[in-house]
Amino acid sequence: MPERSETRGPERIDTAGPVLSVVVHGRNVQGHLAAGLDALAAQSSPGVEVIVAAVGASAQAAAADRPGVTVVPLPEGTGDGAARTAGAERATGRWLHFVHSKDTVPTGAPRTLADRVADLADLAGDATGAGGTTRATGADGTKGASDADVLVVDHVRSTWRHRGMPSPDGKYLAKQARRALPLADCPDLLRVTPLLGNRVLRADFWRAHAGQLAGEDETYTAYAALLLAGRIAALDQVALNVRELRAESLPSGPPEARFGVIARYESLLALAAHLGLPAPPRAALYDVMVGDCLRVAAREKLPEPVRREFFHRASKAAVAWRPEGHQRPGGLEGVRRRILEEDAYTKYRTFQTANQQRRKLRSAVVSRKHKVGLKVRDLRYRRELERPVDPNLAVFTAYWDRGVACNPAAIAAKLAELAPHIHPVWVVAAANVPLLPPGTDHIVPGTRRYWEVMARAKYLVNNVNFPNAVVKRPDAIHVQTHHGTPLKRMGLDQLDYPAAAKGLNFHSLLARVDKWTYSVSANSHSTQMWERAYPSRYESLDHGYPRNDVFYRATAADIRAIRERLGIAPGKRAILYAPTHRDYEAAWTPRLDLATLADRLGDDTVLLVRGHYFYGGTASPLAGLRRSGRIIDVSSYDPVEDLSLAADALITDYSSIMFDYANLDRPIVIYADDWETYATTRGVYFDLPAEAPGQVARTQEELTDLLTSEAWRDEESTKARKVFRERFCEYDDGRAAERVVRRVFLGESEESLPPVTPVGERIPAPTPEEATQR
16 A cells, blocks of 8 residues: 655655646536636746646547647546556656546646646745755744645536536635645545645655556546655635536446445545544544435435445445544434434434435325326326337427428438338428428327327427427337527527526426437537537437438439429529527517618519518518519428429528538538627627638628629639538438438447548538539
């Protein structure tokens, strides 16, 4: 067993090298790594270096090409302990601050830490005698009051809902002031939240005890660092922002894994005994163990046999490791500990009855409401839920029950081809039933058959969420297809944008997200944003958007037929104008003077103008412009994919249609007249004007100049579109619907699915100009 650091020679301060190495480690959990690195990069300091021990391609991509950052690439599956070790091996700083990839370092913290540890080292060097073995004695008689192996700092916590919540550790840190003490003189530091990120370690200390500190269990390492340290300093300033991920978004292990809590503390207590630590730190660690075990037994959701066995094992540990002469606390906590030591599980459960009964009643009510829905009390629905799931029944719906559309429609069409034994039923609002294709089996929300089908269906496919009242049965499969690649902030990322959230109940949103079995994605950007905005345990299907298959399947004849239906004469240039919804506008008003634009573009250009579907119930402001023959209001035309196929070019602002249209490899012009307002009020994931798929216009005059010259399709536009396509059309190759059907409905493995064709090898549908020549 290793010994604690007690006596060392003088530490030479090399002013040329970094004082502090911030070691960011792990994989790109839910897409948070890039933001953390941006925060670090914005506060670079000469005495601080940043090492990123990046696990997997996503983390390596997030860390790549960042100035002042050293990237240590590690293969997928590398554990956190191994990643920390790899990062520490590359670090050159005299102190190490380990930061998990999901967490962030607050502004100013790296400089504060570097100054504090440099101060510790300088004072330690000044206090060392000529022989290198004598430490100075402080005014309080404490030997070596300045040197330390570990600096314990404060932190804040952030969840999906709350940011920057203070920790309970401040009182312990402030108590120590600026002294560096042996653990025996500051045992309460063992009560500080056990995070490795709130302990800054001397690099030599880390290397000397790597065998004890390099394991996968961060909690063990956090405690072991304090036990092994010769002296410990404290700093009651925040140096870490811990992002606490939703438990529902993390992998769930077997309940028996909680036995490891007891084993961890027994190992730590054994280490403390081996090191010969005196009574105060051993008593503090014992108190922490007992309190943690009681918390697990009382609060965590464990099967009753597992809970009973946990209690039994915790009782044995409490008796075996209780320090001699240790006094239990008073009050209810003392009663709980006495019962634990007696191994009286039944008595303990009785003691907890009052609180537990209230929790059970609340839990039962929530569970019941979850099963039958907050508004559904229909006995037939509950009875149907008790019947077996129909393995050959699939429910489809899109855009809040508008009809057959989008990704669900493309999946349903491919399902009819590959798995005709599965019967599709569409959920359609009563007002939209007359618009359904002939022969479409459908159900109207709220009807008796609606609840019967929703209860029995094996597959439920939607491009938005199903109502809260719809129960996710254990053997049912919910497929969330989404309906666009996100530029604007979505889900939990809307928390800081009240204009976008508009009173959205995020708790209810997450309850709906927790019903997803699969989430369909068109590109890596979407996958990462969905995982962050909608954290849960669903499986991401990186198969492409099924609705975009048509952009590689449509023929010249198809395109000629679509243009004929729309009334576009052969030889005319058709430009699709499709702006997005703005959360700060109640109704849609074109941001362009369309009549003037049409006049400037001339008789040979037709404008296809599509208002966002959010404004479908408002009067169209385009009615007076239709008579010109050069403007066609296609706001109510479906499917929108037809409009894209018919258009020679696209004008949009921030609509996700740009990501789909890019598959056609046709010109795209961004009209961003209010980008700053939109980005500020709605929130965005990247700077569109800087990373646009083509030319960007900020005024109508600029837009007109682009469209009346060749700039809208020049070489610069082509290059920008190529980069954009490679990034956002990553999985769209014409076989997305097939991959989804084979994976979800036929149960085929990922390895057996048709591989995604590289972007450069794909052949999109012919352009309208090419279509007229075939």
